[in-house]
Amino acid sequence: MSEQVDVIPLEAYIDDQAEKLTDLCTRCGKCVEVCPSIREGSPMLAEADPASVIGDVVDLLKGGSASNRASTWAETCTGSGECISHCPESINPRLMLSIALNRVRAHRSVRGENPTGDFYGRMSQIIKFAVGMQMSPVQYRRITGRAGNPERADVVFYLGCNVLRTPVIVFTAMDILDRLDVDYAVLGGTANCCGIIHYKFHGDARGAGKIGGNTVDKLAAFDPEKVLHWCPSCVLQFGETVKGFKPYPFEFQHFAHFLLSRLADFKGSFRPVARRLALHRHxxxxxxxxxxxxxxxxxxxxxxxxFDEHEHWAYTCGPGGLNNVVDMRRAAHEQTVRSAVDAGADTLVTLYHTCHRDLCVFESRFPIGVHNWTEIVGEALGLPAHEDGYKRIKLHTEISAAIEDSREFIEANGLDPTMLEAMLPDLMAGRNEGLSLW
Ligand code: SF4
Ligand code: SF4
Structure with missing residues (x-):
């Protein structure tokens, strides 16, 4: 299958997609009018003629240069999907914007001016530190698929890259699969990326095709009926951005949809959970x-x-989603937490790992606990709770205390504490606003 990637590079596939989409687009501007990232995040685009804003994007997709308007829209699209249901031609403007972003970042990379050109390297380093402070090497090998997997499995639990930073979610989800007696293997980590980073951040479609294609091959090697993904960015990458590029002999399904399909089998085991929940949504x-x-x-x-929040502003918190517009991100998080507290919630329930990373720090400022939804399901099933090491580290006000707290894992994983001490303040900057990189 990897041969196919070499014969039909992703660039060619995307060029074909771009031609089809731009041939159908009438430049009516409806997608511009309903776009929350334009309305809330870009006065320059909000004041422009909608037809000319989409016109610039169409011109870019047809091989033209990237205007300031096209670049700004592509780089601030939060993937909300609000445009999709408003397009009278039933085409997908979000897909057009993802191709536009790839072109913008590709042009910048060629000029040596792409500030996100090394995102994969930086992300890999952050994941290495976050993981190395929270789990043993044995656990790490298990969730990256390097140990403990059967040769074949009915189901593969595919984690993508970044959920590894919040192992509480990974291990709780695995406990739930165990309780359901699912025959599954696990694959995760940066070596098993869906390709979104190369595609959207580096502007490297060829690299994205290769890394995503290799991941599909590794998933297919388990001969599974289903691959359960967790990360919404992987869902969009495989299910929309490069959909059809490389066929796969299994069904992708999100972990939450899978659990819902099995709910009748296990809801009888639920114990009462006395919590007043505010479910954070996208x-x-x-x-x-x-x-x-x-x-x-x-x-x-x-x-x-x-409770009131801005669930239509982005498909997820985090890079590529709400992070693309810092002011929207700040406003959305404040709105979410304050309105959850005002509604009388004792628990704010996070949806994805990126949301969890951003929102868990609000525990220190508001009278509310922050837990991922998998933790609530685990509690209802009577599963032993996993410590949320990510939240513990992030809530520390002293970096040295965070390191001391994680010393056992830091030593077991061979991390350099001096380097960690130097890097952590930058990584955790803005944590009180839920704006940190970590
Ligand atoms: S996906 Fe959302 S943010 Fe992106 S262009 Fe469409 S409406 Fe705008
Ligand atoms: S709404 Fe659809 S047809 Fe209209 S400009 Fe946007 S993509 Fe084109």
Whole structure:
């Protein structure tokens, strides 16, 4: 299968997609009018003629240069998907914007001016530190698929890269699969990336095709019926951005959708959980928040509260989503936490790992606990709770205390504490606002 990637590079596939999309687009501007990242994040684009904004994107996709308007829109698109249902031609403007972003970043890389040109390297280093402070080498080998996997499995739990930073989610989700008696293997880590970083951050479509294609080959090697992904960025990358580029002999399904499909089998085992929950949502057209809501609603004792937040602003928190517009991110997080507290919630439930990384720090400022939804399901199933090491590290006010706290794992993983001490302040900067890189 990897031969196919060499014969039909992703650039050629994307060029073909771009031609089809731009031939259908009438430049009506409806997608511009409904776009939250334009409305909330870019006065320059909000004041421009919508038809000319999309016109610049169409020209870029047809091989033209990247105007300031096209670059700005592509780089601030939060993937909300609000444009999709408003397009009268039933084409996908979010897909057009992802191709535009690839072109913008490719042009910048050629000029040596792409500030996100080494994102994969930096991300890999951050993941190495975050993982190395929270788990043993044995656990790390297990969740990257280097140990403990069967030769074949009905299901592969595919983690992508970044959920590894929040092992509490990974290990709780695995405990749930164990409880359901699922025959599964695990694959995760930066060596098994979906390709989104190369595609959207580096502007390197060829690299994205290769790394994503290799991951599909590794998943297919388990001969699974289903691959359960966790990360919404992997969902978009495989299910939309490069959909059809490389066929795969299994079904992709999100972990939450899979659990919902099995809910009837296990909801009888739920114990009462006395919590007043505010479920943090993202729409993004993926339906994942709705599946989680249905699962949580089946837990006796749980009260799911209505509260106001901006679930239509982005498909996820984090890079490539809400992070693309810092002011929107800050406003959305404040709104989420304050309105959850005002609604009387005792627990703010995070949807994805990126949301968890951003929102868990608010525990120090507001009278509310922050937990991922998998933790609530684990609690209802009576599973032993995993410590949220990520939250523990991030809530430390003294870097040296965070390092001391993690010393056992730091030594076991051979990390350099001096380097960590030098890097952590930068990585954790802005943590009180939920704006840190870590
Ligand atoms: S996906 Fe959302 S943010 Fe991106 S262009 Fe469409 S409406 Fe705008
Ligand atoms: S709404 Fe659809 S047809 Fe109209 S400008 Fe946007 S992509 Fe083109």
């Amino acid at each position: 729409d993004g057209g993926l339906g994942i928040d709705r599946s989680v809501e249905t699962i949580l609603s089946a837990i006796p004792g749980v009260e799911l509260l209505d």
